[in-house]
Amino acid sequence: MVFKKMLSALGVGGPSVDTVLTNPNTRPGLVLDGQVNLRGGDTAADIEQITLALVTRVEMEAGDSEYAGTMEFYRLPVSGAMRLDAKQELSIPFQLPVPWETPITDVYGQRLRGMTMGLRTELAIARAVDKGDLDPVAVHPLPVHERILEAFAQLGFQFKSADLERGHIHGVQQTLPFYQEIEFYAAPQYAHAIREVELTFVTNQQGVDVIIECDKRGGLFTAGHDTVGRYTVSHAGVDQVDWRQQVEAWLGQTVSSYASRPGFGHGGRPGKQGHQGHHGHHGGMGGMVAGAALGIGGGMIAGELLEDAFEGDFGDE
Structure with a gap:
């Protein structure tokens, strides 16, 4: 997806930025590549930094209440300080490593209900940071x-x-x-x-x-x-x-396991105990499991279109 965001701090006529992903589909441990396209406005502008960030929706806890918030989990600077002349067009290529622990969002072409993820572009200019919009990203299983x-x-x-x-x-x-x-x-x-x-x-x-x-x-x-x-x-x-x-x-x-120890599990939220368990053992070796797609039969169907999910989960921050 290509997004265009005019810098509101500069008003009409300021520089614009388009981020283009070569392919929004990836897997943990791979890379997302693309380019950040800049176009100068009516006057020259001094850009301090351009940064890309992977963001997702995370369940959090504050006191006795729970809420879902947008969390950034990987940042990549793609440009340092530079001057963008009026009407100048500039393209900056990038390769963003996808962390191995990045959660899965899609299985067999279907979005997992409850999962959203995006690539955010931040343009810092005149000590103000514009977070732009998000490019949806699909992370497929290994x-x-x-x-x-x-x-x-x-x-x-x-x-x-x-x-x-x-x-x-x-x-x-x-x-x-x-x-x-x-x-x-x-x-x-x-x-x-x-x-x-x-x-x-x-x-x-x-x-x-x-x-x-x-x-x-x-x-x-x-x-x-x-x-x-x-x-x-x-x-x-x-x-x-x-x-x-x-x-x-x-x-x-x-x-x-631990059948006689009720409550031996996890809290998983801030301030609570994480998972506890034990190392298991590998089972018998044999032929590869026959294909059984987690599509309609497995219930892996997204409840809404990806674009709608981003509108709902990554709104105003």
């Missing part, structure tokens, strides 16, 4: 993410929603100030034991920490509580794992 999500769909779990929680997960090396929770309704064969499952990926260059939290049902004399399991997988050898069998094993271990 192969290991896809296989795990496919396995949940094959087992009958139905996608509920996804969001980002501000905070850190206990015991997991994490660089971003938030983590993603992908929520599923329990599959029929698990419904007697659990209500819902929350899936979190914390990704790095070598592999992924997979955190599974089960909302476990209570018994006749026991209250329901959360159980959490943490499992580590590598990017290598993804196609040699039977992921359905692997996820079944993880779920079995997670449901049985």
Whole structure:
């Protein structure tokens, strides 16, 4: 998407900026490339800096209340101080690295309900910063993410929603100030034991920490509580794992973990404890899981068009 933003501080006739992404689709660990196009206004202007920033919508907590706010999680200066003459046209190419922990927004061409992300351009001139508009960005899963999500769909779990929680997960090396929770309704064969499952990926260059939290049902004399399991997988050898069998094993271990310790789980919000769990073990090796797209069958359908989502989630700040 190309956006045009006149600098309101300078009024009509000031410089304008267009940011153009070569491709708005990306994956964690890759890059977004494009160019920032400047056009001088009626008079020369001294630009102090041009910066690009990845921003997203994050659930936060303030006191006893919760709210969703826009959070910046990566910045890239693309230009330092420069003078833009009247009517001058200038194009600045850029390559913006996408952090490995960047949350997934799209699966099999469908936007995850609850997820929004954009690339913001900031133009600093005369000690004023104009934040411009946003280019929508779509972050697609890496192969290991896809296989795990496919396995949940094959087992009958139905996608509920996804969001980002501000905070850190206990015991997991994490660089971003938030983590993603992908929520599923329990599959029929698990419904007697659990209500819902929350899936979190914390990704790095070598592999992924997979955190599974089960909302476990209570018994006749026991209250329901959360159980959490943490499992580590590598990017290598993804196609040699039977992921359905692997996820079944993880779920079995997670449901049985800490069964006698109600409340042993996570808060996930500022000032509260993060996820706690244990290292799991890799399951048996086998053939690649047959394709099971998390489309209509898996419930991975966006509730609105991407443009509408940005209007609602990234309004006036």
